[in-house]
Amino acid sequence: MPSILTPDLGLLFWMFLAFMTVFLLLWKYGFPVILQMVEKRQNYIDESLQKAHEANEKLMAVQQECDKMMQSTREKQAALLKEAKATHDAIVNQARQKAADEAAIIIADAKAQIEAERQNALRSIRGTVAELSVQISEKILRQKLESDAAQQQYIQRLLDDVAVK
């Protein structure tokens, strides 16, 4: 039988020694350390993924809230704009009304003044006309009438007729 088929005591002895050496050393210092550390890292990665997932969910919630806030803000903005426009219109209308009123008062005043002025003018014209008439009549009547009083009376009567006309 070839030697590879016949168990050899010396080889078995050394194999036992060598394998036990490597087995015990790696049992103590080798494989458990590697397995433990890889497991630790695996747990860390799982945990991190979980955390990332949670953070993502939170972010989504925040995003939604943000959107909601934006929406309500827009609505408020629209309402405010509408209100502002109404106020604006009211103010303008009021101002217009006030201006119209004021203008009416001014016009009325002006009319009254004009009327007064006219009366004044009429009155002064009347006086002037009377004086002129007297002077003219005097000049005319000086020649014809002796009596001043009769003359004055007569002219006054004529003048009244004219004024009534």
Next chain:
Amino acid sequence: MNRLSLFIVSTVVALFSFLPQTAVASESDEPGIDVKEIVLGHMSDAYSWHIVTWNGHHVSIPLPVIVKGEHSGWHVFMSSRLDHGHSHEGFFIDETQNGKIYERLDDGTIVRPLDLSITKDVLQIWIVVGLMLWLFIGAARWYRRHDVTRQAPGGMVGLIEMFVMMIYDDLIRPSVGERKARFFAPYLLCAFFFIFITNLLGLIPIFPGGANVTGNITITFFLAMFTMLAVNIFGNKEYWKEIFWPEVPTWLKAPIPIMPVIEFFGVFTKPFALMVRLFANIMAGHAIILSITCVIFITCQIGVAVGASISIVSFVMMIFMNALEFLVAFIQAYVFTMLSAVFIGLAQPEHHAHKA
């Protein structure tokens, strides 16, 4: 790119595998080549590490011989003292008895002494042990010195982690079961990497590789024994009950215990299968590569033309076989570990779900 590099690697491997066998060629200038002798010689354990034979001179690394004589106690000397059939202190290498060391006593009787020599295989085993300690304790040290939550290893440590976790996650955990995986992982990982690294070094034709360690029945016997002990020592009550009182009709176990006997045989056939499987696969791989190499020298003796043409075929075959053996190196280590893990897992049965 990958295929190219694989081709280059396998070519280099094949080219290297020429070296020691070229030596064989010059050795056998005498008529006829004893293929069986060459193949078995290269696969067998030896007292010195043969590297090359140049012009009839053997270039080899002498290794220490440690023997305990029948009456003379322990002897330690280098194997070079026994070269060329020389005898040292009554010890000599008997080529007719597989090249083992024998002692010639004063009265002329020849006995086999207690032989604990550091042979080629023993040295190869220690090289593998050194390599494993360096690789794995080095990797473990990396983990101790770094914060694993901050960085993952790269380079060599990353490669080791990949291998370790592949075996642990894909093989040990499903086979042994989550509960006990951690406990058995060191042995199973140790067995896997021991076999894998030994197989790989066995494919390198020159020192520090080339010894046919896992193709030696002693080594596979030891590994199978270790698995058998792990299975049976840590087997629980359920496991032993299934062996001696399995769940079969009563007439199968009493009064003639047919099933218990069969089950009890299983305790020994399982590790036996492990032992033979690994041994036969690796031995066959080495034998085929060596035989194909021998074809070159046989055909060269017939004629130059025949020799040259067959050599090319043989060379291509060798590249193919080396690539195949590279695969086998991994597969056999994987299979051994997987079967060990499965046997260990079977010895830890939980109360079956279907019983409840």
